[in-house]
Amino acid sequence: DIQMTQSPASLSASLGxxxxxxxxxxxxxxxxxxxxxxxxxxxxxxxxxDANSLADGVPSRFSxxxxxxxxxxxxxxxxxxxxxxxxxxxxxxxPPLTFGSGTKLEIK
Amino acid sequence: xxQLVESGGGLVQPGSSLKLSCVASGFTFSSYNMHWIRQAPKxxxxxxxxxxxxxxxxxxxxxxxxxxxxxxxNSKNTLYLEMNSLRxxxxxxxxxAKQDYDWFAYWGQGTLVTVSS
Numbered sequence: 360d361i362q363m364t365q366s367p368a369s370l371s372a373s374l375g376x377x378x379x380x381x382x383x384x385x386x387x388x389x390x391x392x393x394x395x396x397x398x399x400x401x402x403x404x405x406x407x408x409d410a411n412s413l414a415d416g417v418p419s420r421f422s423x424x425x426x427x428x429x430x431x432x433x434x435x436x437x438x439x440x441x442x443x444x445x446x447x448x449x450x451x452x453x454p455p456l457t458f459g460s461g462t463k464l465e466i467k
Numbered sequence: 468x469x470q471l472v473e474s475g476g477g478l479v480q481p482g483s484s485l486k487l488s489c490v491a492s493g494f495t496f497s498s499y500n501m502h503w504i505r506q507a508p509k510x511x512x513x514x515x516x517x518x519x520x521x522x523x524x525x526x527x528x529x530x531x532x533x534x535x536x537x538x539x540x541n542s543k544n545t546l547y548l549e550m551n552s553l554r555x556x557x558x559x560x561x562x563x564a565k566q567d568y569d570w571f572a573y574w575g576q577g578t579l580v581t582v583s584s
Binding site for chain 1: 502512514528529562566569570571574575
């Protein structure tokens with residue numbers, strides 16, 4: 360099974376700042392990676408697929424990058440509505456599909 | 468508009484059974500693979516089961532293999548998860564999700580399963 364190691368577990372940043380969340384796979388996943396945002400009390404929402412493709416309706420301040428085993432989600436100009444947990448998910452080799460452990464983002 | 472609506476969750480005792488349902492609308496249900504994904508309280512996401520669009524293949528996480536059964540009724544646009552021998556560690560919000568290529572653009576709102584004596 361492919362293990363996904365996500366960091367940091369929590370993050371506090373100021374409005375307008377840029378934040379980066381990292382995900383490391385236990386083997387090469389060839390950019391077969393998605394990012395999700397989960398606001399408190401809600402279901403996860405797709406942000407990014409194929410490591411760097413923005414899902415429909417997602418603001419352009421969100422971006423994804425990476426290759427091989429190392430991937431990142433960047434949020435530019437942090438907004439109050441970005442307070443959420445963020446999860447990565449690999450789909451290079453499944454089942455099982457595997458998720459990162461999540462990053463909880465708060466506003467400082 | 469794609470909608471996935473789960474139901475069937477509740478409070479049950481350890482060792483008991485429960486069957487969850489997920490009613491789909493807004494897309495051709497019979498053309499898509501479907502998944503169950505769960506989230507324990509204050510925890511991350513755990514994929515637990517996949518069923519192909521035609522029920523030809525089913526896959527499970529090791530944590531539920533032999534206890535849970537995924538199924539679907541394409542005539543009713545409904546996905547199911549039958550859960551037996553429930554344990555306290557099965558306590559979670561259970562989501563159904565539609566597979567788009569290999570990611571999930573659509574999730575249900577979830578149904579909460581609590582296993583406790």
